[in-house]
Amino acid sequence: MSLVELDGVHKRFGNLEVLSDVNLSVEEGEIVAIIGRSGSGKSTMLRCINGLEPVQQGRITVDGTEVTTAKADLNDLRQRVGMVFQSYNLFPHLSVERNVTLALKVVRKTPLAEARDIARETIAKVGLADKLNAYPDELSGGQQQRVAIARSLAMGPKVMLFDEITSALDPELVGEVLRVLEALAADGMTMLLVTHEMKFAKTVGNRVVFMHHGRVHEAGDARETLEQPRTPELTSFLNAVLH
Amino acid sequence: MIREFGFDDVLFLLLAARWTILLTLAAMAIGGAVALVVAILRIVPFRPANWLAIGYINLVQGTPILGQLFIFFFGFSVFGWNVGAWTAAVTTFSIYASAYLAEIWRGGLQSVPKTQWESSAALGLNYLQRLRYVIIPQAVRINIPPTVGFLVQLVKNTSLASVIGFVELSRAGQMLNNATFAPMAVYLTVAAIYFVICFSLSRASQRLEGRIHVAR
Amino acid sequence: MNYSFRFSSLLAYRDEIIEGLLLTLQLSAATILIGLVIGVVIAALRTGGPGPLRSIATVYVETIRNTPLLVQLFIIFFGLPSLGLRFTANEAALIGLSINLGAYSAEIIRAGIESVRKSQIEAGHALGLNGYQVFRHVVLFQALKAIYPALTSQFILLMLMTSIVSTIGANELFHQASFIDSRTFRSFEVYTAITLIYLGLTLLFRGVFAAIYWCVFVRRPAR
Numbered sequence: 001m002s003l004v005e006l007d008g009v010h011k012r013f014g015n016l017e018v019l020s021d022v023n024l025s026v027e028e029g030e031i032v033a034i035i036g037r038s039g040s041g042k043s044t045m046l047r048c049i050n051g052l053e054p055v056q057q058g059r060i061t062v063d064g065t066e067v068t069t070a071k072a073d074l075n076d077l078r079q080r081v082g083m084v085f086q087s088y089n090l091f092p093h094l095s096v097e098r099n100v101t102l103a104l105k106v107v108r109k110t111p112l113a114e115a116r117d118i119a120r121e122t123i124a125k126v127g128l129a130d131k132l133n134a135y136p137d138e139l140s141g142g143q144q145q146r147v148a149i150a151r152s153l154a155m156g157p158k159v160m161l162f163d164e165i166t167s168a169l170d171p172e173l174v175g176e177v178l179r180v181l182e183a184l185a186a187d188g189m190t191m192l193l194v195t196h197e198m199k200f201a202k203t204v205g206n207r208v209v210f211m212h213h214g215r216v217h218e219a220g221d222a223r224e225t226l227e228q229p230r231t232p233e234l235t236s237f238l239n240a241v242l243h
Numbered sequence: 244m245i246r247e248f249g250f251d252d253v254l255f256l257l258l259a260a261r262w263t264i265l266l267t268l269a270a271m272a273i274g275g276a277v278a279l280v281v282a283i284l285r286i287v288p289f290r291p292a293n294w295l296a297i298g299y300i301n302l303v304q305g306t307p308i309l310g311q312l313f314i315f316f317f318g319f320s321v322f323g324w325n326v327g328a329w330t331a332a333v334t335t336f337s338i339y340a341s342a343y344l345a346e347i348w349r350g351g352l353q354s355v356p357k358t359q360w361e362s363s364a365a366l367g368l369n370y371l372q373r374l375r376y377v378i379i380p381q382a383v384r385i386n387i388p389p390t391v392g393f394l395v396q397l398v399k400n401t402s403l404a405s406v407i408g409f410v411e412l413s414r415a416g417q418m419l420n421n422a423t424f425a426p427m428a429v430y431l432t433v434a435a436i437y438f439v440i441c442f443s444l445s446r447a448s449q450r451l452e453g454r455i456h457v458a459r
Numbered sequence: 460m461n462y463s464f465r466f467s468s469l470l471a472y473r474d475e476i477i478e479g480l481l482l483t484l485q486l487s488a489a490t491i492l493i494g495l496v497i498g499v500v501i502a503a504l505r506t507g508g509p510g511p512l513r514s515i516a517t518v519y520v521e522t523i524r525n526t527p528l529l530v531q532l533f534i535i536f537f538g539l540p541s542l543g544l545r546f547t548a549n550e551a552a553l554i555g556l557s558i559n560l561g562a563y564s565a566e567i568i569r570a571g572i573e574s575v576r577k578s579q580i581e582a583g584h585a586l587g588l589n590g591y592q593v594f595r596h597v598v599l600f601q602a603l604k605a606i607y608p609a610l611t612s613q614f615i616l617l618m619l620m621t622s623i624v625s626t627i628g629a630n631e632l633f634h635q636a637s638f639i640d641s642r643t644f645r646s647f648e649v650y651t652a653i654t655l656i657y658l659g660l661t662l663l664f665r666g667v668f669a670a671i672y673w674c675v676f677v678r679r680p681a682r
Contacts, residue, residue, distance in 0.1 A: 050585060052581055052584065052585065074584075075584075075587045075588065075589050076587070077587075078584065078585055078586065078587040079586075079587040082585075083585040085578065085581070085582060085585075087578055089578045089579060089581070089582035090582075091579065091582070091583075091596075091597055091601075092601065093600045093601055093604070095679065102586070102588075102596055103586035103587055103588060106588060106592050106596055107586065107587045107588055107592065108587075135679060151586065152585075152586070155586065155587065302658065304661075305615075305619075305657070305658045305661035305662065306619070306654045306655075306657050306658050306661070307619040307620070307622040307623075307633065307654065307657050308619075309622045309623060309625070309633055310622065310633070310636075310650055310653060310654030310657060311654065313636075313646065313650035313654075314647065314650050314651055314654060317646040317647040317650060318647055318651075320647075321647050395524075395525065399525075399526070399527040399528070400527070402527035402529045402530060403527075403529060403623065405529070406626060413527065413529055413530060413533075416530070416533070417533075420533075420537065425541075426533070426534075426537035426538045426540075426541060427534070427538040427539075427541050427542070430530055430533045430534045430537065430538050431534065431538070433530050433533075434526045434530045434531070434534065437525065437526045437527055437530060438522065438525045438526050441524075441525035441526065442521065442525045445521075445524070445525060
């Protein structure tokens with residue numbers, strides 16, 4: 001069984017169908033870039049995978065656990081699914097280290113000393129070992145986003161979801177965040193990224209999924225799909241993004 | 244003579260409520276005029292004027308209304324003027340209103356973007372002209388909802404004028420209670436009358452607030 | 460003007476003033492504690508409670524906020540005995556003030572909870588925190604920080620409003636003023652002095668609240 005599976009997923013906001021009959025499976029270690037115009041349902045799909053949005057129809061399973069039943073233990077699931085947001089969403093009242101240790105202590109009941117070791121290790125991995133005691137408002141956007149990645153990473157997730165994590169950043173700060181993702185990819189982390197960075201999708205991604213009107217319109221090997229799109233919609237989207 | 248609490252008594256209370264409203268309006272008119280001056284003193288680029296306004300506001304907001312009422316009630320006679328409860332009450336509540344309104348209005352004045360000051364200065368308007376023709380007209384709209392909201396506080400607080408013997412709604416209630424010994428009926432009626440006045444004002448304030456947010 | 464001020468005649472009543480001052484402080488502290496508990500419960504009911512309880516909470520808040528404290532006190536102290544509920548003046552004062560503060564703090568707390576951004580709550584959930592844990596570790600602190608100025612202003616207003624319970628005979632500071640007045644006939648001096656004591660209390664409260672704010676919200680504990 002695949003690590004992440006979406007099977008005939010439909011999602012509506014009122015009368016508006018944002019996801020219709022979405023099917024997708026992601027294997028362990030795979031890196032999937034999700035692209036598409038705004039409003040095409042790509043962020044919603046990501047949010048459904050860790051249960052932030054309920055779906056009306058279809059099944060989503062992650063690591064053998066079904067997300068889409070009423071009795072799903074979402075809090076348990078979310079420990080295995082990391083998520084990083086466009087707007088970082090660090091907790092402004094906690095230092096970098098405590099942002100990272102919070103869920104370890106509260107959810108996983110990790111002893112404090114051990115939680116701090118894990119925090120230091122993951123914060124060092126994103127290159128911010130010298131910012132352990134800083135507060136979010138003292139960091140640049142790129143640094144905040146790297147802390148947000150460390151915060152998810154510390155829980156030891158099996159898969160990580162990235163929702164346009166470079167879109168809110170100034171152009172000169174995008175690189176440092178993408179480098180962290182490349183390092184994660186090299187470690188073999190399974191990742192789903194909603195992104196507008198086509199070059200990154202092509203070089204780091206194994207697979208590309210193009211969302212259009214709430215459907216998976218085209219999908220395939222990253223390099224092949226981006227270089228030789230088969231559908232006119234993807235062609236026009238790529239033209240719009242690249243030029 | 245003890246008698247039953249009846250319809251005439253409700254009428255008596257309603258008539259007494261006129262004085263509650265009258266006291267509120269008088270305090271609002273006089274207090275509002277003073278508040279405008281204090282609010283402007285609070286923001287002019289002249290430190291001593293700012294301190295004066297801050298001191299005034301803190302003095303009024305830092306002391307109980309009851310204390311202020313008694314000070315004016317007895318204070319006038321210290322100077323040889325024998326004034327009644329009405330004058331003391333109007334004085335106290337005008338001062339009370341002026342301090343709170345000054346703070347509310349200052350917020351409104353300061354919420355007008357700095358660029359408005361700069362662009363009117365660039366046109367050659369002097370400080371008072373900038374205030375009068377550019378800043379205040381824009382601040383008025385923002386200030387209306389909280390000002391109406393403050394009226395609720397003012398109406399409720401005028402009940403304290405009863406302690407110096409001014410016969411408004413609450414004092415009328417006390418008198419009626421002494422005559423009828425029906426405290427529950429009397430005070431619930433009094434509360435109901437206050438509620439009708441204050442709730443209407445609260446709602447009006449919320450509605451105005453909503454309209455301003457929509458208009459932006 | 461041929462009035463001679465005599466503030467010195469008040470010195471003989473030091474003990475009464477201190478006694479009243481202590482009761483004012485006790486009454487304020489007790490009311491803040493009880494009023495806060497009421498406020499948290501009512502705010503929770505108004506934001507996420509079941510339908511009927513939500514309506515009751517709304518009626519409570521609107522009724523209290525749109526009627527004068529003075530009349531509320533009269534109903535509790537003079538009205539309720541006719542239904543067999545009898546309180547001493549001090550008890551009625553504590554009940555009336557707590558009910559009053561509860562309604563105001565409920566509105567402030569509700570605004571604070573609603574001011575915390577939804578994305579913060581989502582970030583908490585995405586890390587696996589459950590509803591209570593998100594409230595406790597993510598929402599609570601940020602909400603408290605946001606409402607702290609409004610809440611403490613309300614507490615100071617409450618402290619000043621305790622003077623109103625003198626009208627039902629609770630012997631706090633302001634009641635002592637009328638007692639001293641009746642003995643000395645120095646009305647102007649008495650009320651001026653007492654009013655200035657309240658001003659001192661206001662400054663004291665502000666100082667304490669500012670110090671708490673600094674310790675809790677400004678100082679950053681990790682260094």
